[in-house]
Amino acid sequence: MISDLRQLGDWALIAGGSEGVGACFARRLATAGVNLVLMARKAEPLEALAVELRAASGVAVRTLSLDLTAPGAIDQARVATDDLEVGLLICNAGSETRFGDFVDTPLSRAEGMIQLNVVVPTALAHHYGGLMKQRRRGGVILVGSMAGNSGCAKIAVYAAAKAYSQTFAEGLWAELNPHGVHVLGLVIGATRTPALERAIGTAHDGLADADEMAREGLDHLDEGPVWVAGGNASAARHIRALPRAEAVSMMSRGTASLID
Ligand SMILES: NC(=O)c1ccc[n+]([C@@H]2O[C@H](COP(=O)([O-])OP(=O)(O)OC[C@H]3O[C@@H](n4cnc5c(N)ncnc54)[C@H](OP(=O)(O)O)[C@@H]3O)[C@@H](O)[C@H]2O)c1
DSSP, X not given: OOSOGGGGOSEEEEETOSSHHHHHHHHHHHHTTOEEEEEESOHXXXXXXXXXHHHHHOOOEEEEEOOTTSTTHHHHHHHHHTTSOEEEEEXXXXXXOSOOOGGGSOHHHHHHHHIIIXXXXXXXXXXXXXXXXXXXXXXEEEEEEGGGGSOOTTOHHHHHHHHHHHHHHHHHHHHHGGGTEEEEEEEEOSEEOHHHHHHHOSOOOXXXXXXXXXXXXXXXXXXXSEEEOTTOHHHHHHHHHSOHHHHHHHXXXXXXXXXX
16 A cells, blocks of 8 residues: 555546546545546536535645547647646546447447547556656556456447456556556446446445545555455456356346346
């Protein structure tokens, strides 16, 4: 566990930092005295969180309202942070909120999912990870999903994108860790967040707590390459060891139980 997260650098950048797990990361980092750059599409919740954090913790908070999947978004993020030492990058935005069969869904939806979960984190990690490597300090958290452990009906592209997220985190860890940069693929299961509640309603029991997921991510940042949160580590190992058809069937049943 990193005792003082300010050791990584003065600022943390959270892509998807206005609500849910991202907002929980922000609150915890602000309490730890880390200044924040928060990115999300809707300006109002972003600004409300920034006001709350400045008042509660006295940290500096910059907000950047943008769609990360839009052309030029990464350049905008870069320009907004060129004068800062971003010591921690958290790629959080990426949930699946609309379920359906791949071929019955417009291709543009799949492309947006791949952009948000694959292209954007890759580009952000390239830029900020490169600067961290030069400085020989920093941390990168890529928020993944239990869905990344196997293929899954109704969320085929999301599951594949989250498999990329974990595998990418592993390779990045191997490359950056020797240079003093922590990398963690944070794997979480179904978690109560506004995005999930908008997608499946509020009635489901047994969802993980968003703040607990953020806590585990920060507490285990120096135990990369992967941390499976919420006590799901043995379930993840089990799914990965199953014959693939069994794994897909099990994950597909689990997903169906959430959306039916
Ligand atoms: N909730 C779950 O059950 C669950 C389970 C497994 C894994 N995860 C993973 O946990 C992470 C967080 O999930 P979440 O449920 O909190 O929902 P999320 O929609 O991935 O994240 C919410 C945050 O991301 C921002 N965001 C979403 N799309 C964006 C875009 N295109 N451009 C910029 N910002 C964007 C949202 O603000 P705006 O809407 O204003 O843009 C908000 O701040 C995701 O990576 C997800 O895959 C979640």
